[in-house]
Every structure is written in C-alpha cells, then in structure tokens.
Amino acid sequence: MEQTFFLTHMAELRKRLLMILFIYVSIFLVSFFQVGKVYKWIMKGAEVELTVLGPSEIIWVYFMLASICALAAVIPFAAYQLWVFIKPALKPDERKSTALFIPVLFLLFVAGLSFGYFVVFPKVFSFIVALSEGMFQTMFTAEKYFRFLFQITIPLGLIFEMPAIVWFLTKLGILTPMMMTKYRKYVYLAMVILSAMITPPDLLSQVFVLIPLVLLYESSILLCGWVFESKGQVHRSEKTIS
Template identity: 70%
Template sequence: MDQTFFFQHVTELRKRLMVVLGAYVMFLIVGFLNVGAIYRWIMKEADLKLAVLGPSEILWVYFMLASTCALACTIPLAAYHLWAFVKPALKEHERSVTMLFIPLLFILFVTGVLFGYFVVFPKVLAFVVTLSDGMFQTMFTAEKYFRFLLQLTVPLGLLFELPAIVLFLTKLGILTPTMMTKYRKFVYLALVILSAVLTPPDFLSQLFVLIPLFLLYELSILLCTWVYNRGKQRSYA
C-alpha cells in the first residue's frame, strides 16, 4: 500500500515537471521570436555599440535572452505546481497562505533582476571600464556583454526569492525563527562572500549588493516569525 502511494506521488510529480518543462520550451520559443524587442529595450540606456565575432555569437545572444525571459515566465507556473503537489498535506488555512507563494516568487525575481540591471550593473560596468582607461581600446562583443550582465542580474533575481521560500518552508514546518536567528551570522558571511564574487573589489559596489541582501534576510526572519506564531495560535485554538 505504501509502495503504491509512493509511486502515485512520483507519477504525479513527473507529470507536473513535464508540464513545467513544456511551458518553459513554449516561453523560450516566444522569447526567441521577440529577442529584437528585448535587445532594444536592454540597450536603450547603454551608450555603446556591441560587436559580434561570428554567427554562433548571434545565436548565443538570442538563446540567452530568450532563456532568461522564459525562466522568469515559468517561475509562477513552477511555483503553482509545487504548491499543488504539497497541497493535500496542508490544512485549509495553510493552503490560502502558501498560495501567496506563487505571485510572490515572480514579483521578487523580477525585482531582483531589475535591481541588478538598474543599480548594480551600471556601477560595476563603469568601474570595470575605468580600469582600462589609458591602457586598452574598449570594445564589447555581444556575448561578453550579455554574459556579464546575466551573471550579475539573474543570481540577484534568484536571491530575492528568499522571503517567498521562507514563507513556504515555515508553513510546511521545516523552518523556524529560532533556526534563522541561530544561523544568521553564517548566512551573513555567505552573503558577504557572494557579494564579493558578484561585484568588483571596491567597497561601494559591494555595499549596493550587501545592504538589500541583509534587509531581505531580516525581512525573511520577521516573515518567518509572523507565520510561525500564527501557526502556533491556530494549533492552540
């Protein structure tokens, strides 16, 4: 009986993963067909012209821009199927609260990417360009430029998902405020290392990344505490 129950869950999970994968491919195709508009929007504020060194580089830019847009569009659907998969194990009030997880993931991801694009990326790029002043003739290829851009913005988008993930894990009883407070210093150390990897070695650029990440973690602790206490109140009622 237990084995049958296990295989039913595995089958359901596989079906949901296939739906999410199919949606990602569909969004990827749509993004690929609209790369021109996406490219013009991204480069609208950039005061430079990009070069390409061959046909493969053009295809790489198309694929990377389309895949990033597809990822952003697939996140809400993936969150819904994750929620639907664990929904039978949740109580009625838990289902309504964790339903917020779906739009929240998308909003936070887009916020993180926009923060990276409008705040972090210009400062990092300006710093890197100043390093070549008087030494090199600066010319950017499309592949190098967008690789650098995506390496900064996409990780920030994923890191901004932290409050939504905390909400979900707290409702499932996996995470508690005590755990988050206990390991705060280790998380802060990891964030400092991460900001050092993502940004150039100057204090100002690292602060632009660190401060929002610290605030996000503190916000996540408050969110975890609120959800945890509400759960305890309901269990005593």
C-alpha cells in the same frame, strides 16, 4: 501500501515537472523569435555598442535572451505546480495563505532583476570601463556583455525570492526562526562572498550590494517568526476548541 503511495506521488511529481518543462520550452520558442525586441529594450540607453565575432555568438545571444525570458515567465507556473502538488497535504487555511506564494515569488524575482539591472550593473560596469581609460580601446562582444550582465542580475533575482520561500517553508512547518538565527553567520558569509563576486574590488560597492541582502535576510527572519507564531496560535486555538 506505502510503496504504492510513494510511486503514485512520484508519478504525480513527474507529471508536474513535465508540464513545467513543456511550458518552458513553449515560452522559449516564442521568445526566441522576439529576441530583437528584448535586445532593444535591454540596450535602450546603454552607452556602448556591441559586436559579435562569429555566427555562433549570434546564436548564443538568441538562446541566452530567450532562456532568461522563459525562466522569468515560467516561475509563477512552476510555483503553481508545486503548490498543487502539495495542496492535498495542506489544511484549508494553509491552502489560502500559501496561494499568495505564486504571485509574490514572481514579483520578488522581477524586483531582484530590476535591482541588479538598474542599480548594481551600471555601477559595476562604469567602474570597470573607467579602469580602461588611457590604457585600452574598449570593444565589447555581445556574448561577454550579456554573460556579465546575467552573472549579476540572475543571482540577485533568485536571492530576492528569499522572503517568499521562507514564508512558504514556514507555513509548511519545515523552517523555523530558530533555524534561521542559528545559521545566520553562515548565510552572511555566503552573502559576503556573493557580493565580492558580482561587484568591483572596492569596499564601497560590496557594501552597497551587501546591505540589501542582509536586510532581506533579517526581514525574512522576522517574517518567519511572525508566521511561526501565527501557526502556534492557530494550533492552540484548535486544541482549545477540541
């Protein structure tokens, strides 16, 4: 009986994953033929001209930009599929509240990308270009430029989703504020390493990126505590009624 139940859930999960993959590939194909517009939007206002060193680099740029567009667009659909998969195990009030997880997850991802693109990347790029003045003639290839851009923006986009994920996991009873507080120092260490990896080697830039990450984690702890407490109040109310 338990084995049948497990296999049924695995089949359902496989179905959801295949649907996500299908939507991702579909959006990727559409985006691939719109890369020219995406490229112009990303490079709008950029004070640099990019070059390519061969045909393979052009293909790489097309694949990379189409992949990023597909990733951003598939996030709300993937979140919805996850919510539908666990929906039968949720209580009616949990279903309503966790449904907000879908748009919030997407908006936070976009906010993280925007923070990386409009705030962090220009500062880092300007710093690196300034290092070459009087020493090198700078020429940037499209592959190197976009690889560097996405190394900064994509991690920030994913990290900015932390409050939504914390809220969702707390609603499911998987995460507690005590757990987040207990592992706070390890998370801070990971944030310091990340900020050092995506910023120039100067303390000011690293602190400039680290502060929003710390505030994000601390606000996630507060959010986790609020959801955890509200769940406890609901459970106490249910016991009182019964």
